[in-house]
Amino acid sequence: MLAAGALLLSGCNRAGQDSASPQEKATGKGLVIGWSQRGISGSDWFKTLVAGGEAEAAKMGAEIQILDANRETTRQNEDVQTLISRGVDVVVMNPNDPLGVASSVQALKQAGIPLVTVNSNLDPTLVGDTFCYVAEDQVATGALAGEVIAQRAVEKFGASGEMKLVGVGGYPGDVLSELRYQGFIEGYDKVMSAHPAVRTTELPFRYGEWLPDQALIPVRDVATANPDLKIVYSESDVMQAGIQQGLQQAGLWGPGIVEGSYDGGMNAVKEMVDNPDGPLQATASNQPWDQGAEAVRMALSAFNGDASACPGGSNYVETTVVTPGNAAEYFKPEDTYVRSRENS
Numbered sequence: 001m002l003a004a005g006a007l008l009l010s011g012c013n014r015a016g017q018d019s020a021s022p023q024e025k026a027t028g029k030g031l032v033i034g035w036s037q038r039g040i041s042g043s044d045w046f047k048t049l050v051a052g053g054e055a056e057a058a059k060m061g062a063e064i065q066i067l068d069a070n071r072e073t074t075r076q077n078e079d080v081q082t083l084i085s086r087g088v089d090v091v092v093m094n095p096n097d098p099l100g101v102a103s104s105v106q107a108l109k110q111a112g113i114p115l116v117t118v119n120s121n122l123d124p125t126l127v128g129d130t131f132c133y134v135a136e137d138q139v140a141t142g143a144l145a146g147e148v149i150a151q152r153a154v155e156k157f158g159a160s161g162e163m164k165l166v167g168v169g170g171y172p173g174d175v176l177s178e179l180r181y182q183g184f185i186e187g188y189d190k191v192m193s194a195h196p197a198v199r200t201t202e203l204p205f206r207y208g209e210w211l212p213d214q215a216l217i218p219v220r221d222v223a224t225a226n227p228d229l230k231i232v233y234s235e236s237d238v239m240q241a242g243i244q245q246g247l248q249q250a251g252l253w254g255p256g257i258v259e260g261s262y263d264g265g266m267n268a269v270k271e272m273v274d275n276p277d278g279p280l281q282a283t284a285s286n287q288p289w290d291q292g293a294e295a296v297r298m299a300l301s302a303f304n305g306d307a308s309a310c311p312g313g314s315n316y317v318e319t320t321v322v323t324p325g326n327a328a329e330y331f332k333p334e335d336t337y338v339r340s341r342e343n344s
Helices: 044-060 073-086 101-111 136-156 173-190 212-225 237-249 266-274 289-305
Strands: 030-039 063-068 091-093 113-120 132-135 161-169 198-202 229-234 258-263 280-285 314-316 318-322
Touching: 030 044, 030 101, 044 063, 044 101, 044 266, 044 289, 063 073, 063 237, 073 091, 073 101, 101 113, 113 289, 113 318, 132 289, 136 161, 136 173, 136 229, 136 258, 136 280, 136 318, 161 212, 173 198, 173 258, 212 229, 212 237, 229 237, 237 258, 237 266, 266 318
Parallel strands: 030 063, 030 091, 091 113, 113 132, 132 314, 161 198, 161 229, 229 258, 258 280
Antiparallel strands: 280 318
């Protein structure tokens, strides 16, 4: 779908052709959006994010020029300079480094080109020079999974006794890991507050570097050391295969485990369709397609100077939680991640 480092164009090539009038661009028709993507190759999530942006741009009649920085901050800064030189009307950036793109933020400001950021946040010192930040509320999204898993745990194990819980995230000090776990525990505690006889023991957090092979050993080790482990929270469906294998190797994958996850990956949705009574009982969806589409809508609002479209400078897409009860509704084998019904 996308090649690393490729320039993708939707609509007519701007070079050598009459540009649309400001009145037309205000509707989206002929608006030229530059998209600086931190990386594409090797990430279905990033591919889905960009595809959502492309689809929305095509719908409104805008032109979108996508440059892939291939996870290099220096290259991303060069890409933004390229977009400025082309005279794009607005830029969407998925920043590779929250502070490392400071020169790009300032260059766009000096050029009078509005900036929308998506998925990855900027350093607080740079936020004031952007129009809008589009993402999911990771705490609120994590809480969706936490509530479901707490309910399932009480249903399966009863409303009293000890429940050992372990979270598996990306890297030590990773903000994403911290926010997603914070949300999960908030949702979990909200339900468990009605069951004071349940004693929850949070085991030390484990890190799987967002990869299945890296998650396997930490999960196997904690499961082996805690044969009475009952609850597992995976902070990315990408790690699911490794987490499942780690629990299998420790002899715990089965009716004695309740697992919640995060991402809304179609692999997790299919697992719940195929095994509704299995350990995996929830995946909180962060919907990359919807984030990409919303970023393009915010780009149009930025061009029109409509600050009311992004109150407070942040726009969180509405997320959902998929469970065995609704998994069949969300399962679309042609997709990689769950979308909102509006964008399906």
